Amino acid sequence: MKNILLSESPWVLEAQTEEQQKERIATLFDLNNIRSNNIAALTRLQELQNSSGAWSWYKGMSGSRYVTTYIAELNARLAMMTGGKLDGAALALQKNAFTYLHQEALKEYKEILKAQKDGVKFTGVSGSILQYLYLVAISGEQVPAANKSAYTYYLSKVGEMLTTASMDTKAIAAIILDKAGRKKEAQEFVASLKEHLTKTAEQGMFFAFNETPYAWGGMKMQAHVDVMEALELIGGNNDTVEEMKLWLLKQKQTQQWNSPVATADAVYALLMKGVNLLDNQGDVRIVIADEVLETVSPSKTTVPGLGYIKRSFTQKNVVDARKIEVEKRNPGIAWGAVYAEYESPVSDVRQQGGELNVQKQLYVERMVNNAPQLQPVTEKTVLQVGDKIVSRLSIRVDRPMDFVQLKDQRGACFEPIGSVSGYNWSNGIGYYVDIKDASTNFFFDHLGKGVYVLEYGYRISRAGTYETGLATMQCAYAPEYASHSASMTIIIK
Incomplete structure (x- = not known):
C-alpha cells in the first residue's frame, strides 16, 4: 500500500533493483551455484594477490595493508562461522597474507622504537596494529619469532585504551586480551561496553548515540557487529547478543544497505554463533476472515524461500476482517503488516x-x-x-x-x-x-x-x-x- 505512485518518485530504478534482488534470492540456496561462486571468488583473489602476499585496491597498484587485513579478516571469520579450518587455496591465500602483515607490523614496531629514542611517547596502538592483533587472536595464527618482541609490546599497550577508545575499538581490544589470556582486563572492556547499551522491547539492544545520519556506509553497523562478536566470543552474554541481533534485523527492515562491508558484517553477526536463525523456518499461522494463511506452505508464498505471503481482501469477499489472529509456532523473529483502506470525510x-x-x-x-x-x-x-x-x-x-x-x-x-x-x-x-x-x-x-x-x-x-x-x-x-x-x-x- 504505497501512498504515492512509484512513477511520481525519484526511486523507480531502486525499486526495479529491489525486485531483481527478490527474484535472485532463490539462487542463493542452490548448492551448485554456491560452489561455483566460491571457486570463482578464490580464483579471482589468487589472481589479485601480489607476490608479497598483499592485495591492492586495483590490479597493478602496490599492496594495501587495509585491503589485505580486510580480506584476511573475512577468511578468518568464515572459518569461525563454519566451525572448520581453511584449506586448499583459501589456506594458501591466508598464509601469504599473514606473511605480509607480520612484516608490516614488525616494520611499524621498529619505527616506534626509533621514535622513542628521540623522546616520542606512545599510548595505545594504531588502528592497523589493532586489526593485526585481532586477526592473530581469532585465527590462532602463530606469531613468528622475529615478531615476538613487537607482539608483546603491542599487547601491553592495548590495555591503555579502556578509557579513551570508541565502542568498536573497545570490542576488538576485549577479544585480543581475552584470547591472550588476560581475562580480567577483557572483562573490564566488556563491562564498559555494556554500560552504553540501550534496550527497547521492539528494537532490542543497541548504542543509541551511535545512530548518526552522517556515518559512512554502515560504520555504525560495524561497531554494533564488533561489540556483538566480543560479547559472544568472551562468553556469558547470550541474551544480550540475541537482543542485539534483533536491532540488526530491524535496521535492514527500513534501510537499503548499499555497502557490501555493512552487509558482510551483519551476516557474520547473525550467523556466527548463538541461536541459528537459518534453522527457523518462519512457521507463522494467520487467521483472518475465516481464512487460514501458512507461511511454511511453498505453494502459497509470494517469494520462494522467504516465507513471505501477501493477501488482499475486499468488501465483497470479507465477512469480518477486523479480527486477526497471528500464531508464531517456533522461536525466532517474524514481522508483518496489516493495511486497512476505507473512505471517511477528511474533517x-x-x-x-x-x-x-x-x-x-x-x-x-x-x-x-x-x-x-x-x-x-x-x-x-x-x-x-x-x-x-x-x-x-x-x-x-x-x-x-x-x-x-x-x-x-x-x-x-x-x-x-x-x-x-x-x-x-x-x-x-x-x-x-x-x-x-x-x-x-x-x-x-x-x-x-x-x-x-x-x-x-x-x-x-x-x-x-x-x-x-x-x-x-x-x-x-x-x-x-x-x-x-x-x-x-x-x-x-
Whole structure:
C-alpha cells in the first residue's frame, strides 16, 4: 500500500533493483551455484594477490595493508562461522597474507622504537596494529619469532585504551586480551561496553548515540557487529547478543544497505554463533476472515524461500476482517503488516503516527510592530484573500529509514509561493521537492533518527470554506511505517 505512485518518485530504478534482488534470492540456496561462486571468488583473489602476499585496491597498484587485513579478516571469520579450518587455496591465500602483515607490523614496531629514542611517547596502538592483533587472536595464527618482541609490546599497550577508545575499538581490544589470556582486563572492556547499551522491547539492544545520519556506509553497523562478536566470543552474554541481533534485523527492515562491508558484517553477526536463525523456518499461522494463511506452505508464498505471503481482501469477499489472529509456532523473529483502506470525510480524520510521525500546523504571517510574525491558524482565525500562510511540517523518526516520502495536501484556496520543483537543503536535511496542483511532495533518500522541521509558504487566492488537507508520510522501503496529520476547516473572507 504505497501512498504515492512509484512513477511520481525519484526511486523507480531502486525499486526495479529491489525486485531483481527478490527474484535472485532463490539462487542463493542452490548448492551448485554456491560452489561455483566460491571457486570463482578464490580464483579471482589468487589472481589479485601480489607476490608479497598483499592485495591492492586495483590490479597493478602496490599492496594495501587495509585491503589485505580486510580480506584476511573475512577468511578468518568464515572459518569461525563454519566451525572448520581453511584449506586448499583459501589456506594458501591466508598464509601469504599473514606473511605480509607480520612484516608490516614488525616494520611499524621498529619505527616506534626509533621514535622513542628521540623522546616520542606512545599510548595505545594504531588502528592497523589493532586489526593485526585481532586477526592473530581469532585465527590462532602463530606469531613468528622475529615478531615476538613487537607482539608483546603491542599487547601491553592495548590495555591503555579502556578509557579513551570508541565502542568498536573497545570490542576488538576485549577479544585480543581475552584470547591472550588476560581475562580480567577483557572483562573490564566488556563491562564498559555494556554500560552504553540501550534496550527497547521492539528494537532490542543497541548504542543509541551511535545512530548518526552522517556515518559512512554502515560504520555504525560495524561497531554494533564488533561489540556483538566480543560479547559472544568472551562468553556469558547470550541474551544480550540475541537482543542485539534483533536491532540488526530491524535496521535492514527500513534501510537499503548499499555497502557490501555493512552487509558482510551483519551476516557474520547473525550467523556466527548463538541461536541459528537459518534453522527457523518462519512457521507463522494467520487467521483472518475465516481464512487460514501458512507461511511454511511453498505453494502459497509470494517469494520462494522467504516465507513471505501477501493477501488482499475486499468488501465483497470479507465477512469480518477486523479480527486477526497471528500464531508464531517456533522461536525466532517474524514481522508483518496489516493495511486497512476505507473512505471517511477528511474533517473526521485524526492525527496518527508511531515510529514515523508527521504533524502539520499552519501559520498566518502578520505584521506586529513593523515586523513579520507567525501566528498559529485555528478554526477561529480570521483569514482574508492575499494572506501569506506558512505550512510547518514536524517529522519525528525513531530509527534510520531509507526512501521516505511526504505528501502535503493543499486546500483549494492556497497557491504555492514558488512553483519550481528540485533538490533542496534545509535545516540540515536534503530532499527533493515536487510541487503539484493540489499537493507538495517531498522525497528523502535517507532520514536518520531524530526530529526535522520543514516550512514552505503559499498565498490565499479565493474566499470560501475549505479543508486544509492532510500531510501523509510513509517509508517506501518499509511501507508499514506510515503517518498522517489531521485536517482542519478554515473560512476565508
